[in-house]
Amino acid sequence: MHKVNSRFHNVVVVSIVGVMLIPILATFVYSLSSRWGATVLPESYTLDWYRQLLTDPRFLQAFGRSMLICILSLALSVAVILPSIFVVFYYFPRLDKLMSLMILLPFAVPPVVSSVGLLQLYADSDVSIVGTPWILVGTYFTIALPFMYRAISNSFHAINIHDLMDAAHLLGASSLRAFLFIVLPNLKKGLMASLFLSFSFLLGEFVFANILVGTRYETVQIYLYNMRQTSGHFTSALVMTYFLFIFILTWLASRFGRGVQ
Template identity: 80%
Template sequence: MQHANSVYHKSVVYGIVALMLVPIIATLAYSLSSRWGATILPDGFTLDWYRQLLSDVRFVEAFGRSLLVCVAALALSTVLILPAIFVVFYYFPQLDKLMNLLILLPFAVPPVVSSVGLLQLYADSSVPMVRTPWILIGTYFTIALPFMYRAIANSFTAINLRDLMDAAHLLGASTLQAFWHIVLPNLRKGLMAALFLSFSFLLGEFVFANILAGTRYETLQIYLYNMRQTSGHFTSALVMTYFLFIFICTWLASRIGAKS
C-alpha cells in the first residue's frame, strides 16, 4: 500500500513537471526551427535566430542597461541595508517586528499606482529623473528591499550575532572591526543568495521600466515588448535566452543558499 502511494505521488509530481516543461520545450523548438507551419514537427532546425539576436546591437545595449540598473540597485541595497540590519539586531532588537512590517509596504501599493505617483513627483523637478536610469535604480532599490532584508535578517539570526560581538569585544576588537572581520564573512553566503534572487526578480521587472523609462532608456524587458511584433522565431530565441540567464542566476542562488 505504501509503495502504491509512493508511485502515485511520484506520478503526480512528474506529470506536473512535464506539463510545466511543455511550453518551455515548445518555445525552444520554435526558436530553433527554420519554419514551422501546419506540420506537427518543424521543417528544419537552425541557429540563425540566435545569431541575429546576439548580433543585434540594440539587444546588447538593452541587456547592458538592465544589468547596470539591477547591479547598481543591489549595490545600493547592500550598502544601506547591511548596516541598518546590524544596528537593528545588535542595538535595537525590539524593532525587528516593526521593520518586518515596513519592508512589506512596497508590495502594498500596486506598481502602476507607484509609477504614476513617481511621475507626478519628478515631472516638474529641476533635476531630470524621469526617463533616466537614476529613477529606475531608486525604484528597484525599494523592490529589492523586502527580499534583501528578509534573507539577510535570517542570516543574522542564524549566526547568533550578540555572542559573536561579545567574544570579539573580549578579544579587544572594536564594533566596526568585529562587524567587518567576523560578522560580514559569516553573512557572505546568505548575502550572495539574496543578491542572486533579487537580481533574478529585478531583471524581469517591466511595469516600472515601461512607465518610468520607456524607450528613452530601453531595458531588456522593454526590448522584448517592443520586438513582440517581429518574427515569432526571433522572439522565441529572445525569450529562451532570457530564460536561460534567469535559470542560471536562480540555480546559483539555490546552490549558495543550500551551502549557507
Template identity: 65%
Template sequence: MRADIYHRAVVGVLVTILAAPILATLLYSLSRHWGATILPDDLSLSWYWQLLHDKAFMAAFGRSMAVCLGALALSALIIVPTAFVVFYRFPRLDKVMSALILIPFAVPPVVTSVGLLNIYADGPFAINGTPWILLGCYFTIALPFMYRAMANSMASMNIRDLMDAAHLLGASTSLAFVKIILPNLSKALMASLFLSFAFLLGDFVFANLLAGSHYETLQVYLYNVRQTSGHFTSAIVMSYFFTALILTWLTARFSK
C-alpha cells in the same frame, strides 16, 4: 517501494509541467518554420545569430544588466549594515522594519510609477527617463527580499553572542562585522541577490512607465519587437532564461 514509485511519479509530472513551456519555447526559437506539423520543419540558430548581431538588443541587455546590478549593489551596501544595526543595537525596530518592507507589495506598481513621475518630472530632481530613477525604484523592490533574508539569517545565528565573543578577543565592532557576521550571511545574501535580480530583470511596468524608450531595457525592447517574429521573440525569452540559469549556477557555486 510503492511509496517511492509514487513520489518519483509526482516529481516527474511536476518537472514535465514546468519544463514543457520552456522546451516548447526553445524548440520554437530554433525553428525556421513551424506550420501545420507537430514538429518544426527546419532547425537553425539563425534567430540567435540575428539576435546577437542586433545592436538594439545588445544595448537593451546591457542597460538591464547595468541598472539591475547597480540597484543590487546599492541595496547590499545599505540593507546589510542596516539589518545588522537593527538586530545588534535596536532589536525592537525589527517589527517596524517588517511592517515597512510590506509597503512595496501593498502599493500597485502603476500607482507607484505615477507617484514617482509626479515627484521627479521637473524641478532639481528631474530624472524621469533616466537610469537613476530606475535605480531608486529597484532599490525599493529589492528591499523586502534582502532585508527579510538578512533578518532570518541574523535571527538564527545569535548575533549578540558572536559580537560579544569577538569583543572579548579584541576585535572592534566593524572588524567583527566584516570577519564574522558577513561570512555567516553569505548564503542568505547570495540567495536574496539572485531572487531580486531575477525579479528586477523581468520588470516591465516600472521600466516602461519611468524610462520607456529613453532608457530601453530588455523587457521594453521585447515589448517593442513583439510583432516582428514569434521565433525572434522566443529567442529573446530563451536568452533571458539562459542568463537566469547561468546566474543560478554561479550563485550555487559561490555559496559554497
C-alpha cells in the same frame, strides 16, 4: 500503502512538471526552427535566430543597461540594508518584527499606482530624473529591499551575533572591524542568495521600466516588448536566452540559500 502513496505523489509531481515544461520545450524548438508550419515537427533547424540576437547591437545595449541598473540598485540596497539589519539585531532586537512588517510596504502599492505617483512627484521637480535610469535605480532599490532583508535576517538568526561581537571585543577589535571581518563572512550565503534572487526579479521587471523610462532607456524587457511584432522565431530565441539567464541566477540563489536557515 506507503509505497502506493509515494508512487502516486511521484506521478503527480512528474505530470505537473511535464505540463509546465511543454510550453518551454515548444518555444525552444520553435527558436531552433527555420520553418514550422503544417507539420508536427519543424521542417529544418537553424541557429541563425540566436546568431542574429547575440549580434544585435540593440539587444546587447539593452542587456547592458539592464545589468547596470540592477547592479547599481543592488549595491545601493546592500549599502543601506546590511548596516541597518546589523543595528537592529545587535542594538535593538525588538525592532525585528516591526522591520519585517515595514519592509513589505513596497509591495502594498501596485506598480502602476507607484509609477503614476512617481511621475507626478518628479514631473515639476527641479531634479529632472523622469525618463532617466536614475529613477529606475531608486525604484528598484525599494523593490529589492524585502528580498534582501528576509534572506539576510535569516542569516542573522542563524548566528549568535552577540557572542561573536563580545568575543571580538575581548580580542581588542572595534565594532566596525568585528562587523567587517567576523559577522560579514558569516552572512555570505544569505547575502549571495538575496543578491541573485533580487537580480533575477529586477531583470524581469517591466511595469516600472515601461512607464518611467520606456524607450528612452531601453532595457531587456522593453526590448522584448518592442520586438514582439518581429519574427516569432527571433522572439522565441530572445525568450529562451532570457529564460536561461534567469534560470542560472535562480539556481545560484537556491545553491547559496541552502545553508541559510
